[in-house]
Amino acid sequence: MNAVEIRNLSKNFGAKQAVCGLEMTVPMGAIYGFIGENGSGKSTTEKMICGLIPTSGGTIKLYGKDYKDEAVRAKVGVLIEAPGCFPGLSVWENMMLQATNLGIEEAEKEVVRVLKRVRMEGAAGNKFKNCSLGMKQRVGIAMALLGDPTLLVLDEPLNGLDADGMRIMREVLRDIVKDGTRSVVVSSHLLGELQKVATHYGIIRHGKMIREMTAEELDTSCRTYVAMQNADMSRSKMLLGCKFSRVEEDEAGYLRVYDETTPEEIVTYLYENGICVTEIKTDKIGLEEYYIDLMKEGK
Amino acid sequence: MEARRELQFESPSFSKRLKGMLGVDFYRLFHTPMFYIFLAIAAIIPAMVSAMTMLPDQNGNTMEPLYSNVWQIIAASEPLYVINSIADYANMNMVFIFGGIMVSIFIGHDYKSGYVKQLFTTHAKKQDYMMSKSIVCAFAMACMCLTYLIGGTVGGILAGYSLEVNVSSLVFAILGKMVMSLGWASLYTFLNIIFRRYFGVSIASSFFFGTGILIIGIAAIVENLTFPTFFLNIFLYGSSVNACLVSNIGTLLICIVVSGVWTVIYNVLGTRILVKSDVY
Numbered sequence: 001m002n003a004v005e006i007r008n009l010s011k012n013f014g015a016k017q018a019v020c021g022l023e024m025t026v027p028m029g030a031i032y033g034f035i036g037e038n039g040s041g042k043s044t045t046e047k048m049i050c051g052l053i054p055t056s057g058g059t060i061k062l063y064g065k066d067y068k069d070e071a072v073r074a075k076v077g078v079l080i081e082a083p084g085c086f087p088g089l090s091v092w093e094n095m096m097l098q099a100t101n102l103g104i105e106e107a108e109k110e111v112v113r114v115l116k117r118v119r120m121e122g123a124a125g126n127k128f129k130n131c132s133l134g135m136k137q138r139v140g141i142a143m144a145l146l147g148d149p150t151l152l153v154l155d156e157p158l159n160g161l162d163a164d165g166m167r168i169m170r171e172v173l174r175d176i177v178k179d180g181t182r183s184v185v186v187s188s189h190l191l192g193e194l195q196k197v198a199t200h201y202g203i204i205r206h207g208k209m210i211r212e213m214t215a216e217e218l219d220t221s222c223r224t225y226v227a228m229q230n231a232d233m234s235r236s237k238m239l240l241g242c243k244f245s246r247v248e249e250d251e252a253g254y255l256r257v258y259d260e261t262t263p264e265e266i267v268t269y270l271y272e273n274g275i276c277v278t279e280i281k282t283d284k285i286g287l288e289e290y291y292i293d294l295m296k297e298g299k
Numbered sequence: 300m301e302a303r304r305e306l307q308f309e310s311p312s313f314s315k316r317l318k319g320m321l322g323v324d325f326y327r328l329f330h331t332p333m334f335y336i337f338l339a340i341a342a343i344i345p346a347m348v349s350a351m352t353m354l355p356d357q358n359g360n361t362m363e364p365l366y367s368n369v370w371q372i373i374a375a376s377e378p379l380y381v382i383n384s385i386a387d388y389a390n391m392n393m394v395f396i397f398g399g400i401m402v403s404i405f406i407g408h409d410y411k412s413g414y415v416k417q418l419f420t421t422h423a424k425k426q427d428y429m430m431s432k433s434i435v436c437a438f439a440m441a442c443m444c445l446t447y448l449i450g451g452t453v454g455g456i457l458a459g460y461s462l463e464v465n466v467s468s469l470v471f472a473i474l475g476k477m478v479m480s481l482g483w484a485s486l487y488t489f490l491n492i493i494f495r496r497y498f499g500v501s502i503a504s505s506f507f508f509g510t511g512i513l514i515i516g517i518a519a520i521v522e523n524l525t526f527p528t529f530f531l532n533i534f535l536y537g538s539s540v541n542a543c544l545v546s547n548i549g550t551l552l553i554c555i556v557v558s559g560v561w562t563v564i565y566n567v568l569g570t571r572i573l574v575k576s577d578v579y
Binding site: 051071089 | 326408
């Protein structure tokens with residue numbers, strides 16, 4: 001049984017088709033990184049999973065049950081865009097209201113537990129409107145964790161989080177899925193952060209799932225490259241460009257050769273042309289570059 | 300990886316869902332200043348209307364009294380669907396106008412804060428939301444009826460109006476209007492669901508329907524055609540007007556039935572709209 005199973009999902013807003021024929025599978029115990037450009041249909045899909053917008057076609061199953069089933073809905077924790085809190089009430093009051101809505105027994109104990117989990121116990125008395133963006137985001141995550149949810153759907157949860165907030169977030173996500181039954185669907189544009197925790201990926205474009213893979217499959221799919229530095233980078237780039245089909249300069253000032261080659265071959269080739277290499281290494285492209293490459297392929 | 304735990308999904312019962320939602324809505328009602336401000340408005344308005352009649356005009360003459368009796372500030376002497384003077388109109392029915400604005404603000408905050416979005420991602424059902432809002436807002440309006448009663452009575456006594464009344468008719472009239480709060484609250488909840496994305500339109504529509512201007516217009520036409528006007532009691536405003544100082548148990552029963560039927564209608568329609576539309 002999968003945590004989320006979406007088949008042939010579609011959603012139209014008038015004449016505009018936001019999602020069309022989307023297929024998505026989130027296994028139990030997965031942290032599913034849901035990636036796509038702005039307007040690709042990520043948030044729309046997440047909102048449909050959460051029951052916020054009705055579908056135009058297709059099926060969504062959560063743990064084998066229809067996504068509208070109230071029993072399964074009771075075990076879904078959500079943070080979509082921003083937490084739904086009353087600005088004039090305190091963090092504690094907002095948390096207690098959500099706990100009351102969820103019908104949680106021993107609500108106070110549960111609220112203390114989740115606030116501690118996101119290190120917000122000290123700010124419980126603050127009015128929500130006085131919280132910083134990062135604090136609000138933490139409250140949203142705490143709210144999503146209320147009632148020990150089986151499925152967590154988080155839309156851009158890393159927005160506004162500082163380094164400590166991101167670390168907490170990673171800990172929380174890993175902690176949630178460690179028993180192998182609970183799952184997380186998380187979308188973010190911070191692909192570097194996402195890559196640190198995701199076990200599965202889904203890449204959406206123009207409302208269609210263009211690739212689904214595990215973290216291991218991503219690792220295999222990511223091309224290796226040779227990166228090097230020397231005193232004459234512009235001449236090196238010209239020379240390497242004559243021999244190899246894809247040579248690019250990265251943000252750190254390294255020349256990258258993506259063709260199948262070895263550092264020895266490059267060092268020898270440049271040495272024969274009078275250039276001495278000062279630093280050379282082999283590496284793999286990350287999720288971000290993989291994603292950019294995939295988007296370029298599509299275009 | 301830890302040993303897999305057994306997954307258990309339990310359907311929360313209707314009573315548990317509604318209890319949770321009512322708990323939240325009542326907490327919000329009592330912990331925000333808005334409710335108390337509207338209670339105060341409901342008390343001050345009738346007191347002011349009564350006091351106005353005591354003030355001298357620019358020539359030093361006092362105005363012609365609007366009422367002859369304290370209790371006419373609470374309910375009209377007879378069912379007056381067509382209004383000929385401000386006194387025919389200015390009674391406890393005005394609570395339903397303020398109440399409409401209060402409901403618009405209450406529900407508007409649900410959407411503005413994102414609470415509705417948070418709510419509907421859980422097991423909460425759209426019908427629970429309609430019911431909870433209707434019940435809580437009806438309670439708030441019933442409380443406003445009571446503060447109106449206090450304000451109107453004090454104002455009327457200070458203005459020196461007569462206290463003579465048929466007590467049972469007065470009690471039935473007040474109870475009738477309080478019962479009508481549920482129907483009115485459902486109407487306003489329904490209107491605010493329709494115009495949920497346009498806060499200004501929500502308030503304007505609540506105000507428009509709260510004034511009862513549609514029924515007053517229909518009543519004027521019907522009276523001109525010399526048709527009987529009692530059929531207007533099937534409407535919320537009609538029944539609210541019908542609860543007057545000649546009320547009896549029958550009047551109260553009509554209020555209960557009319558309020559109940561419209562509550563069901565508006566709740567069903569509101570639920571259907573919520574189910575079919577996106578939550579923002």
